[in-house]
Amino acid sequence: MESLATLFSLNNWPGHLSYVLIAISYWLTDIFWLRLVAIVGLSFDLDDAQIARLLLAGEFCEIADGTTLAKEGETLERLYFLCTGRVDVTIGSRAVSNLERGNFVGEVAFLTEKPATATVIADGAVRALVFDKDRLTRFFRNESDVAGLIYQLLGRELAHKMKISNTLIATVRT
Secondary structure, eight states, X not given: OHHHHHHTSGGXXXXXXXXXXXXXXXXXXXXXXXXXXXXXXXXXXXXXXXXXXXXXXXXXEEEOTTOEXXXXXXXXXXXXXXXXXXXXXEETTEEEEEEETTOEESHHHHHHOSOOSSEEEESSOEEEEEEEHHHHHHHHXXXXXXXXXXXXXXXXXXXXHHHHHHHHHHHHHO
16 A cells, blocks of 8 residues: 555656656657657656756757758768758658658667768758767766657657658559
8 A cells, every 4th residue: 555655646746747748649640749748748757957958968050041951871960859940851862751840850870870861951941959969979878867768759750750751652652
């Protein structure tokens, strides 16, 4: 009975709320709201100081129309989280997607330490939280809790992009 009281104590509610919000994010279809709910849910697992340190590990940047964020086959030194604006994604000179706020750019290259898998170009003005790859890697070594949560977000991003890719491949075959 004591363990049940511990489970429902006020000290555990932020964690419970975090998991509920993350579960809700799986049902959302709009990518921005999915990311927003997931980030809010995950943020309950972080304290204010950890969130502040994560934001300080990156830099908010204004990116001009036509700027290349990633070039297919080239090493990528930055990971981008799009706050506003839109980018065009091409693979082998073929337009495959557009990404908007709430999406990452460069997560495949960041996670695999391989060259970029697509070319990504700003379509209009873009505001992004930009992380230098080496600086973020060093940050994660010291902030394992934050790293685990960010890797969860990146994993969800990859799963979503794979789903879109599979749909595109199926469309091309028919």
